[in-house]
Amino acid sequence: MPRSSPAVLLACLVVSAEACAAPTAYTLEPNYTQGVFQWDHLGFSTPTAQFSQGTGTLDFDAGDVTRSSVQVTIPIASVHTGVAALDEHLASEDFFEIDMYPTATFTSRSIERATGANRLVVHGELTLHGITRPVALDVTILKIGVNPRSSLATVGIDAVTVLRRSEFGLGKYIPQVGDEVQVHLISQAVEAKTYAAHLKAEAEREAAAAHSVPKQ
Numbered sequence: 001m002p003r004s005s006p007a008v009l010l011a012c013l014v015v016s017a018e019a020c021a022a023p024t025a026y027t028l029e030p031n032y033t034q035g036v037f038q039w040d041h042l043g044f045s046t047p048t049a050q051f052s053q054g055t056g057t058l059d060f061d062a063g064d065v066t067r068s069s070v071q072v073t074i075p076i077a078s079v080h081t082g083v084a085a086l087d088e089h090l091a092s093e094d095f096f097e098i099d100m101y102p103t104a105t106f107t108s109r110s111i112e113r114a115t116g117a118n119r120l121v122v123h124g125e126l127t128l129h130g131i132t133r134p135v136a137l138d139v140t141i142l143k144i145g146v147n148p149r150s151s152l153a154t155v156g157i158d159a160v161t162v163l164r165r166s167e168f169g170l171g172k173y174i175p176q177v178g179d180e181v182q183v184h185l186i187s188q189a190v191e192a193k194t195y196a197a198h199l200k201a202e203a204e205r206e207a208a209a210a211h212s213v214p215k216q
Contacts, residue, residue, distance in 0.1 A: 022059075023059040023060050023061035023068055024060050024062070024153075024191060024192075025057065025059055025191075025193070026057065026153075026155060026190060026191055026192055026195075027056075027057060027058075027189060027190055027191075027192045027196075028054060028055060028056045028058060028072065028187050028188070028189050029188045029189065029190055030052075030054060031053070032186065032187065033052075033053070033054035033055065033072065033186070033187040033188070034050065034051060034053070034054060034185075034186060034187075035050070035052075035054075035183060035185040036048055036050050036183075036184045037049055037051075037163075037182065037183045038181065038182045039165075039177065039180070039181045039182070040178030040180070041177055041178075042176055042177065047081065047086075048081070049080060049090070050078075050079070050080050051074050051075075051078045051079045051080070052078045052080075053075055053078050054072050054073065054074045054075075054187065055072070056070065056071045056072035056073055058070045058155065058157075058189040060155055060189070062144065065113075065120060065141070066110075066111045066112060066113060067111075068108075069108045069111075070106075070108045070122065070124075071105070071106070071107045071108070072106045072187070073103050073104070073105050074103060074104045075102065075103055076091075076096050076098045076101065076102055076104055077091070077098050077102060079091070079096065094172045096129060096170070097129065100130070101128075101129050101130050104126065104127060104129075105126070105127045106124055106125070106126045106127075106135065106137075107124050107125050108123065108124040109125065110122075110123045110124075111123070118140055118141040119138070119139070120138075120139040120140075120141070121136055121137070121139070122136070122137040122139050123135075123136050124136075124137070126163075126168075128170075129168045129169050129170055130169070131167070131168045131169055133167050133168065135161055135163065137159040137160070137161045138159060138161065139157060139159045140157070140158045140159070141155065141156070141157060142158055143155070143156045147190070150190070150198065152191060152194050152195055152198060153190065153191040153194065154188060154190050154191075155188075155189045156186075156187075156188050156189075157185075157189070158184075158185070158186055159184075159186075160184050160185070161183050161185075162182055163180070163181045163183060164180060164181075165179055165180075165181055
């Protein structure tokens, strides 16, 4: 068997190292991690509610996105319909019971490519109202690049799914109020190390500005 040259061996090592390189850690920006859900109300309307200030992590492999993973936590207290009485009802024992179950979490288990550019199916587990169920998200990667306003490496993600609220113990008023809930999620994730440094620098600037204000 012919012996491989040092150059060939080096190239193989480089390729192997790239193939085994760990995904890059990103942090989900709370101000850009939010969603809207919509349901049928007696067949007369399709109300919506919004949730916001999600937190979590994205381990992103640009070379093979199927090796990526994501974990998200949503504060249920952020759910807002624009109708105060409905917000109170959703927070009550009839629905989310936010005093007992203040957050919802999603943890990915596998990712596969879907038809279309930058399209993925992310399979994972959603824990909501104390109940964990498998959920699949249809995900579109909107953009990968450097945010021109923050100069941070950023990944933009859009996702949709359909949930059955009865599967999470939230089935009050079915069938008058629809069981299926359409969910649209957005998130913007930034490279974790530089984001942490960015937040630290901002905090230091704010502290310096506060100390520079003369006392009256």
